[in-house]
Amino acid sequence: MDVEEIxxxxxxxxxxxxxxxxSLVEDGSPLGREVVARAFKSKKNAKVLGxxxxxxxxxxxxxxxxIGKLRERGGSVGVIAVDPSSPFTGGAILGDRxxxxxxxxxxxxxxRSLATRGHLGGLSRHTAEVIVLxxxxxxxxxxxxxxxxxxxxxxxxxxxxxxxxxxxxGLGDDIQAIKAGILEIGDVLCVNKADLPGAERTRKELxxxxxxxxxxxxxxxxxxxxxxxxxxxxRLLESVLQHQDYLVxxxxxxxxxxxxxxxxxxEYVKRETLDKxxxxxxxxxxxxxxxxxxxxxxxxxxxxARALVEKYFGTTI
Amino acid sequence: MDVEEIxxxxxxxxxxxxxxxxSLVEDGSPLGREVVARAFKSKKNAKVLGxxxxxxxxxxxxxxxxIGKLRERGGSVGVIAVDPSSPFTGGAILGDRxxxxxxxxxxxxxxRSLATRGHLGGLSRHTAEVIVLxxxxxxxxxxxxxxxxxxxxxxxxxxxxxxxxxxxxGLGDDIQAIKAGILEIGDVLCVNKADLPGAERTRKELxxxxxxxxxxxxxxxxxxxxxxxxxxxxRLLESVLQHQDYLVxxxxxxxxxxxxxxxxxxEYVKRETLDKxxxxxxxxxxxxxxxxxxxxxxxxxxxxARALVEKYFGTTI
Numbered sequence: 297m298d299v300e301e302i303x304x305x306x307x308x309x310x311x312x313x314x315x316x317x318x319s320l321v322e323d324g325s326p327l328g329r330e331v332v333a334r335a336f337k338s339k340k341n342a343k344v345l346g347x348x349x350x351x352x353x354x355x356x357x358x359x360x361x362x363i364g365k366l367r368e369r370g371g372s373v374g375v376i377a378v379d380p381s382s383p384f385t386g387g388a389i390l391g392d393r394x395x396x397x398x399x400x401x402x403x404x405x406x407x408r409s410l411a412t413r414g415h416l417g418g419l420s421r422h423t424a425e426v427i428v429l430x431x432x433x434x435x436x437x438x439x440x441x442x443x444x445x446x447x448x449x450x451x452x453x454x455x456x457x458x459x460x461x462x463x464x465x466g467l468g469d470d471i472q473a474i475k476a477g478i479l480e481i482g483d484v485l486c487v488n489k490a491d492l493p494g495a496e497r498t499r500k501e502l503x504x505x506x507x508x509x510x511x512x513x514x515x516x517x518x519x520x521x522x523x524x525x526x527x528x529x530x531r532l533l534e535s536v537l538q539h540q541d542y543l544v545x546x547x548x549x550x551x552x553x554x555x556x557x558x559x560x561x562x563e564y565v566k567r568e569t570l571d572k573x574x575x576x577x578x579x580x581x582x583x584x585x586x587x588x589x590x591x592x593x594x595x596x597x598x599x600x601a602r603a604l605v606e607k608y609f610g611t612t613i
Numbered sequence: 614m615d616v617e618e619i620x621x622x623x624x625x626x627x628x629x630x631x632x633x634x635x636s637l638v639e640d641g642s643p644l645g646r647e648v649v650a651r652a653f654k655s656k657k658n659a660k661v662l663g664x665x666x667x668x669x670x671x672x673x674x675x676x677x678x679x680i681g682k683l684r685e686r687g688g689s690v691g692v693i694a695v696d697p698s699s700p701f702t703g704g705a706i707l708g709d710r711x712x713x714x715x716x717x718x719x720x721x722x723x724x725r726s727l728a729t730r731g732h733l734g735g736l737s738r739h740t741a742e743v744i745v746l747x748x749x750x751x752x753x754x755x756x757x758x759x760x761x762x763x764x765x766x767x768x769x770x771x772x773x774x775x776x777x778x779x780x781x782x783g784l785g786d787d788i789q790a791i792k793a794g795i796l797e798i799g800d801v802l803c804v805n806k807a808d809l810p811g812a813e814r815t816r817k818e819l820x821x822x823x824x825x826x827x828x829x830x831x832x833x834x835x836x837x838x839x840x841x842x843x844x845x846x847x848r849l850l851e852s853v854l855q856h857q858d859y860l861v862x863x864x865x866x867x868x869x870x871x872x873x874x875x876x877x878x879x880e881y882v883k884r885e886t887l888d889k890x891x892x893x894x895x896x897x898x899x900x901x902x903x904x905x906x907x908x909x910x911x912x913x914x915x916x917x918a919r920a921l922v923e924k925y926f927g928t929t930i
Contacts, residue, residue, distance in 0.1 A: 554904050557904050593653070593656065596649075600881070605886060613890070613925050
């Protein structure tokens with residue numbers, strides 16, 4: 297398959313071509329990069345929703361429920377589950393298998409999970425690239441879901457226009473720290489498992505924390521859900537769509553799109569600099585030499601890094 | 614204060630100088646960088662222990678308990694709590710305040726939390742730099758604790774020689790995905806809250822997953838603890854120390870140290886390339902121009918990234 301064929305297949309909404317393009321991206325192939333660069337210019341401006349939260353909050357069930365609601369309204373949905381687990385037990389494959397069983401026959405839903413592969417990461421860049429591909433395919437909505445609560449999840453959420461942060465009652469005191477971080481990225485806050493003891497307290501704590509901050513224009517609503525029974529899902533979707541309307545009406549959507557392009561650009565510059573330097577230094581033995589110096593205390597990391605940059609770029613900046 | 618004064622203060626085990634050096638590092642000051650480069654050469658090879666796990670597993674209590682056990686054995690301990698929360702509600706400061714209250718008068722323990730500051734991250738690099746400073750100070754043990762389960766936590770754990778992954782029963786099905794990822798980095802697996810229902814099942818699942826993998830030399834033990842009562846902490850510490858002995862006896866310690874230097878070097882190369890390019894492009898208006906092209910569909914991220922690299926390095930590689 298060549299670039300033209302794949303792009304035509306995607307434009308014609310053939311799922312096998314989309315799947316193939318995503319695999320090329322995951323493999324880091326030059327063909328995949330070319331497809332993405334070209335597809336970037338035929339974006340159709342899908343609404344990109346992000347859903348994030350700590351393990352155990354019931355995110356999978358919630359995402360499945362939300363997809364159902366979007367389908368009821370006639371929207372097509374591309375889903376990207378970003379999985380921080382490693383190749384060791386094939387986390388992403390597991391995810392593909394056990395998830396979305398109920399929707400495998402629905403042509404309006406396309407599900408794909410992305411996992412960390414190898415040392416150089418690239419998960420965040422791959423997510424951005426799959427969004428571009430799904431957008432070119434023409435999905436009305438693209439849902440990006442992450443498992444985890446670290447910086448890499450926050451990074452991935454930069455690509456979303458509206459972010460739902462999911463919490464659940466009773467996850468202990470570490471959750472305080474998490475809340476602090478995620479409040480900043482959440483456009484809608486969802487307290488799932490609202491039938492469990494402590495849900496009321498979690499909601500009140502969130503509202504108190506929200507009360508400490510000044511908001512211009514949009515104040516994140518706190519929505520209670522019980523994803524397992526579907527309760528609250530309509531309200532949750534309503535809040536998300538209200539946020540989308542707000543972005544358009546306020547002109548902030550353009551800013552969001554710009555920020556997401558910024559995040560993508562950073563990933564690409566990283567590949568053109570850091571990733572390439574480390575690859576070259578590894579293959580030509582320079583890395584070995586520098587690491588030996590570091591271990592022996594004959595060098596320091598700053599001097600080592602500057603020597604590497606100078607070697608491959610001919611200069612430092 | 615100049616470099617010499619700070620280094621002398623650290624060598625003389627004066628805590629205020631260590632605290633000052635860490636603040637300089639966090640602020641990204643050139644003085645801080647110079648101190649780290651110099652301190653790197655007077656490392657004393659502290660044992661670096663990493664403790665990680667999802668929110669709600671009781672990690673804070675467990676770390677406090679382990680520190681107590683290390684102190685009973687006469688070891689001095691530097692603790693770094695790596696906090697993924699943002700400046701919005703001052704996550705790290707909160708952590709400093711509420712934690713370690715019981716040990717504030719103990720001269721053998723030094724506690725510091727590090728949080729994400731600003732957009733360019735640097736959390737992982739700062740962690741590495743604080744480890745260097747604490748090592749130069751002469752702590753017997755350095756404990757690095759992270760909140761969260763994403764890629765950035767895995768990155769931070771690269772600096773540790775022995776990693777304890779903490780789990781707790783009843784954190785839902787997302788935990789499956791987490792387990793897959795963390796099993797790879799865990800040298801000791803700890804099932805905390807072992808008095809809760811489901812602890813037995815969590816332990817069995819872990820042992821089953823461990824059974825699927827081949828181990829050379831060291832097979833991660835699964836240790837049950839109840840951190841709140843102190844039960845199992847002796848066994849946990851014993852396992853960690855056995856792992857340290859194993860590293861020394863097998864010659865693997867050198868490999869670990871090398872890997873941790875590799876991770877530090879990557880962080881420094883990132884700063885000398887990606888971070889500097891993005892800073893320059895932002896301040897001279899180039900970034901603006903490229904983002905406008907991306908938003909208007911007149912460019913693609915790959916071409917934009919290559920243009921940036923060429924502009925500041927005069928070439929691409």
